[in-house]
Amino acid sequence: MLDEIMKKSKPKNIENAIKKLSEKLGNKKISIKPADLFSYSHDYWLITFHWLLQGKVPAFPDVVVWPESREDVVEIVKIAHEEGVPVYPYGGGSGVLGGAIPEYGGIVVDVKRMRSVQVHEEDLVVEAETGINGHYLEEYLNKRGYTLGQIPQSLYPSTLGGWIATKAIGQFSTKYGGIEDMLLGIEAVIPPGKIVELKPHPRTATGPDLRKLFVGSEGIFGIITKAWLKIWPYPEERFLMSFASETLEDALDSVRRILRRGAKPAVVRIYDKIETKRHFYKFDEMYGKVGTVIIVEGDPKIARTEKEIVEEEFKGKPMGEEPVKHWLETRFIVKEVSEFAPLGVVIDTIEVAVNWSNAAKLYYNVVNAMKSVKGVLFASAHASHFYPQGVCFYFTFAGLPPKNVSATEFYNQVWDKAMKATLESGGTISHHHGIGRHRAKWLAEELDGAYELLKKIKHVIDEKNIINPGNMGV
Template sequence: MISKQFQVTGYSEGYYKVGEFTPPRWVDDGLAKPITGATPRYGDGRVVAVPEGIVEQLRGIGDAVYTGTDETAERTRDWWPGTMLAHTDGDPATPDAVIVEASGVKQVQAVLRLAAANGIPVTVAAGRSNVTGSTLPLEGGIVLDIHTMNSILGFNPTDLTAECEPGVFGDVLEERLQTAWGVTTGHWPQSLGLSTVGGWVACRGAGQLSTRYGKVEDMVTELDVVLPSGELVTLGGRQRAAVGPDLKQLFIGSEGMLGVITRVVLRTHALPDYARYAAYEYDTFEAGLDACRRIMQRGVTPAALRLWDNMEGDYYFGNGGNTLLLILDEGDPRLVDVTVDIASDEAATTGTAVDAEPIFQKWLATRFEVPAQNAFEDDGAWMADTLEMTAGWSQLPRIYQRVQSEVGALEGTFVVSAHQSHAYTDAACVYFTIQGTLPIKDRAAWYRAVWDVADKVIIEEHGQLSHHHGVGVVRTPYVAESLGGGMEVLRAVKQALDPGRMLNPGKYGL
């Protein structure tokens, strides 16, 4: 029923472009300035220009090729607030690049072979819904735009698997699956209509119902990947095999730095007709987190345990400032009823039951709304960002308290709120929203300070920097410390697959 609701209401009240890049709201509001600055806002100064002779060869390979500062800005612009900061100041976010659109595997292979032979970096992009700067070409070179690799290739009704290309947008895929085959991926990110399947895989994404259906790494059964050499490999396809490591997982979450994903096979599920929900209030966010922990450790997996802290509970639902928990599930009625009954029993031991109907309906109606990131008024500015992370249940209360306190103490910060969006038996994802009001000239410094302070807390308290948005530009400064000895393993994998450091250079410190 929850997944079916998409057929009725669609995505984001129609505020998006179907099957193509949707600009963030600040662009439609006319806040993007002409690019007049000379120095890129991001990167370490290493820039690789593409010679005109190579550009001409690319024109013979790709479906379309674009060059120049304005084209680079328009065709690499994403949903990261860092890009917004640059473009609303009239600065380039990155060096100029050559944007090559490709709609077929052979084109992808040809571009990578040409780039490898000439030492030119390649950054892959499609939906550009990322909020971390993961598809920005920090060293110029080539941007390989694969959003037109957007075919749904087939469906296996016995295995319940769907096969598609990486440029398929989430809403297009889900509509086809539901109407043609009566199934759903169960993958419902807030960015559904802005994001592509390839982006989900590359950033190890998660949807709103992940407690029932899993994250994207749980859904992918097979991948085709073009390596930096131009070689095409197929990984996976042998479910639960014990023939060495699961190599497809190397590329799930690799953010385009190890290879280019060109085909994905996903598990699907029969489209449910039945849903049930319940709601409870708690005095504190910490008490709500503990209730969610106990529910998960009872062994039930409702589609979602959505916990809003006191500030968000009041802001979104007008509940008077209490922490609010929404339990919801969909599927076979017998399984759903048992799941919600057990979850409710546990929730009620420390919480107070409230009328779930208006809460569920409000969440259902607004779950795909993508908020604004920036606004100007006179000489001041308001801006916002979200920061999601994951940690064990024992660590989350202190991380929540410290991020609220320490980010809240930064001059200009006026809101630090949070909700828990994804839960497991041992851990959960907490999703912070941070807002500031400050002079326009101070925006970039405040923004960097927010991330510095928050990620320092997360590392010190033994959390993980990201649950589903990935690293990109914004988290790169903290990756080595976060991974510890694992960073050398990652460097070795990168060196083995991409010795020329060609794919998405500058991210992860690689």
């Protein structure tokens, strides 16, 4: 058996639980095969690539279950509650912070067989089970003349349930918003095996919005089984624009002014000088500049007006459509980590958000903080999501740990510097990847007194602490 780096314990009643699962669900929905246990021993948390290369895993589950209906999920949660055995909801496993790692052993519940979907055209609503794959959902909608507008870079490996649980956001967010803006209704199973259904309405004032309790819940309250989301008619018009600016401040200020005027380009990405060189190497005129790509889309009349506003406000040289086409073609490629990890290079990305008034300060503080760690080869960022109030910076660092420093120690040092610099600069420690197991150590500082509230809510819903125990540190 391989070493398990994060494993805390093995549940006492696991054999009973497996027996009951097999009686209730049948053997086609459960597995204890080593290959399956290995597949669910990790997610896409990048430091774990280094562990896997050394023949170590984060933690094995004891059993994997693939429910096919919400009734199956009810049975699983009931059994887990009765036996006091941990349950970890699992979607695509593309989470990047260890949120789905079964650190206390127990049952991994992969919901991907639950993927039914239907469109309610007059209401502009899609209803789908949460195991549905992101790309499949968007393609299904596109074929019927609609879009959800939720295109994360992980569109292909992630699921609807994972999007809600991590509060994910897509590349077209400046127009369509994040998953929280799309969610109208939700169904989830919570301990001791109870279905909670909050129906979709255009708006409702029926107490605190409990739908939102599950947004960003990272699998600690229950298993989300279904959701109702807003959809849009597929855009009839699309304009591609790009610019080269002298400074990051010029580009940020241009976007700030565009949003103040009420225009909502779907995609806006501002790359610092390092990332412009890396992504737009084909375009000589962008060399040494800050590159921006913008896509405006929607109803032709509205899109034309928004395009004019972008052209009026952007401080930078127009670079035309080609850089945007290049971005569209390359935006899902993430091969660097698997190429460089075997060479010992440690890479990760860190996304944070900040108000406009602190934006440039935060960018420089975080880049410099990461660069101050011995071994860091580069630290860079692009601004990837925008609001009238501020911006998300998506930092990337890469480095080689110095002699006698392990990859994990090096990784933690860089993260610690970045998180502290973010908090000191007035930012929030996560914009969309969430907390998981890795970021939990900085969550209490960010939430302050509200962290205790989060813990209390968790323990009221899940009194035996069986639903994704340890995640987010609660």
